[in-house]
Amino acid sequence: MSAVRPDAALLGALSQLNAEYARAIDDDRLEDWPAFFDDECLYTITSADNQRRGQRVGLVYADSKGMLHDRVAALREANIYERQTYRHIVGLPAVLGSAGGLARSETPFLVVRIMRDGRMDLFATGRYLDCLVETAGALRFRERVVVCDGSRVDTLLAIPL
Amino acid sequence: MSAVRPDAALLGALSQLNAEYARAIDDDRLEDWPAFFDDECLYTITSADNQRRGQRVGLVYADSKGMLHDRVAALREANIYERQTYRHIVGLPAVLGSAGGLARSETPFLVVRIMRDGRMDLFATGRYLDCLVETAGALRFRERVVVCDGSRVDTLLAIPL
Amino acid sequence: MSAVRPDAALLGALSQLNAEYARAIDDDRLEDWPAFFDDECLYTITSADNQRRGQRVGLVYADSKGMLHDRVAALREANIYERQTYRHIVGLPAVLGSAGGLARSETPFLVVRIMRDGRMDLFATGRYLDCLVETAGALRFRERVVVCDGSRVDTLLAIPL
Numbered sequence: 001m002s003a004v005r006p007d008a009a010l011l012g013a014l015s016q017l018n019a020e021y022a023r024a025i026d027d028d029r030l031e032d033w034p035a036f037f038d039d040e041c042l043y044t045i046t047s048a049d050n051q052r053r054g055q056r057v058g059l060v061y062a063d064s065k066g067m068l069h070d071r072v073a074a075l076r077e078a079n080i081y082e083r084q085t086y087r088h089i090v091g092l093p094a095v096l097g098s099a100g101g102l103a104r105s106e107t108p109f110l111v112v113r114i115m116r117d118g119r120m121d122l123f124a125t126g127r128y129l130d131c132l133v134e135t136a137g138a139l140r141f142r143e144r145v146v147v148c149d150g151s152r153v154d155t156l157l158a159i160p161l
Numbered sequence: 162m163s164a165v166r167p168d169a170a171l172l173g174a175l176s177q178l179n180a181e182y183a184r185a186i187d188d189d190r191l192e193d194w195p196a197f198f199d200d201e202c203l204y205t206i207t208s209a210d211n212q213r214r215g216q217r218v219g220l221v222y223a224d225s226k227g228m229l230h231d232r233v234a235a236l237r238e239a240n241i242y243e244r245q246t247y248r249h250i251v252g253l254p255a256v257l258g259s260a261g262g263l264a265r266s267e268t269p270f271l272v273v274r275i276m277r278d279g280r281m282d283l284f285a286t287g288r289y290l291d292c293l294v295e296t297a298g299a300l301r302f303r304e305r306v307v308v309c310d311g312s313r314v315d316t317l318l319a320i321p322l
Numbered sequence: 323m324s325a326v327r328p329d330a331a332l333l334g335a336l337s338q339l340n341a342e343y344a345r346a347i348d349d350d351r352l353e354d355w356p357a358f359f360d361d362e363c364l365y366t367i368t369s370a371d372n373q374r375r376g377q378r379v380g381l382v383y384a385d386s387k388g389m390l391h392d393r394v395a396a397l398r399e400a401n402i403y404e405r406q407t408y409r410h411i412v413g414l415p416a417v418l419g420s421a422g423g424l425a426r427s428e429t430p431f432l433v434v435r436i437m438r439d440g441r442m443d444l445f446a447t448g449r450y451l452d453c454l455v456e457t458a459g460a461l462r463f464r465e466r467v468v469v470c471d472g473s474r475v476d477t478l479l480a481i482p483l
Contacts, residue, residue: 008330008334009330012333015333015337015414016328016333016414018414019413019416019428019429019430020416022430023430026430026449085370085471087430087448087449087471088413089411089430089431089432089447090413090414090430091413092414093414110432112432112444112447114447114472118472120444120447121444122444
């Protein structure tokens with residue numbers, strides 16, 4: 001409950017990883033996105049309602065790097081005329097624990113969508129439930145479960161979150 | 162004015178404390194909320210206008226842990242049919258100083274409200290003015306003054322901020 | 323692509339600098355704003371569209387501390403009846419590299435505008451592209467390029483971003 005001082009190096013690496021991850025998406029460098037994950041990985045997008053009911057099926061489910069690459073390819077195919085951009089604002093990460101070379105963390109996020117005419121709206125809020133692994137000096141996602149607060153997640157298929 | 166390098170361990174602990182605090186509220190674990198405070202504590206919610214006028218009475222005023230527990234009990238009583246959720250996005254904390262085992266910091270926040278039908282709106286923005294104390298290896302709030310930017314804070318009584 | 327562990331002290335100083343910078347603006351201490359910059363400095367506000375086209379002219383362009391002071395003086399002159407306030411939420415900074423006493427970083431931001439009657443709206447989102455220098459133990463901006471996501475940046479002249 002009360003905050004024990006976390007490993008400053010881990011917190012720094014976690015902060016940097018989250019910042020880089022958000023940049024890659026917002027810069028539309030989707031092809032760089034799979035590299036944030038470990039070779040053995042799980043990525044899902046689900047809603048808070050589903051998460052509460054223990055249903056982790058969600059809207060997006062990928063349990064290999066190949067599936068992440070496939071997803072990017074499908075997005076590129078579908079969104080030729082994409083006219084909006086996105087801005088992730090990632091909040092402060094909470095380190096939940098670490099053991100055996102793995103760390104667990106939770107990090108809140110907010111995504112703003114910016115239309116071509118300059119209008120902005122709140123696109124999504126939620127939290128990342130992450131399991132992290134360090135390989136070759138770099139922190140990567142073994143698991144990233146994206147839990148959206150809203151239930152209207154069917155509109156979220158345009159970009160990775 | 163210019164940023165002197167703060168104690169990395171303190172900044173890490175402050176970041177973690179803020180992240181944990183926001184998680185507890187957004188997860189609706191209100192019963193865990195008083196534990197973020199020191200036994201000797203002050204928690205208030207006020208508006209920027211009141212703060213400028215030197216009026217720190219505010220909308221919510223609690224100067225003991227017992228009062229924090231009472232507040233949670235009252236919220237539980239009142240909000241049986243609570244149908245919205247909240248997402249705190251806490252910005253980067255600024256360490257203002259530390260001496261004699263106490264630290265002072267200021268941290269901005271934004272709260273999004275998510276309705277049951279998925280609609281989202283900006284619920285509140287503001288800043289936390291904190292006095293922190295470390296007891297038994299954990300950082301806790303001796304004082305958390307929540308200064309809301311808007312003046313419509315009468316609607317803010319649903320949750321702790 | 324993948325996050326290499328950044329220097330924890332640099333990341334801490336960067337976080338603190340961004341937090342202090344945003345505070346100064348949101349507290350309406352604009353006169354403190356030039357002190358966040360090195361004597362040799364560049365500050366511009368531009369749009370993502372302009373940035374993509376390689377046009378860094380932008381809406382605001384200042385390449386000396388004197389020009390920053392002039393800008394504050396002009397804002398004070400113009401905005402006698404300023405009736406709104408702003409809240410910057412600065413996201414997690416990404417350290418892009420450091421060499422020869424200079425560091426490069428990118429940091430996302432979101433600004434909420436709060437009207438006198440309490441209404442809030444999304445005012446701007448974007449990213450800071452920074453070049454930082456440490457002088458006399460304090461980190462300062464050698465260069466801060468503010469890239470706004472939207473194209474409606476003509477309305478952004480009210481405050482520094």
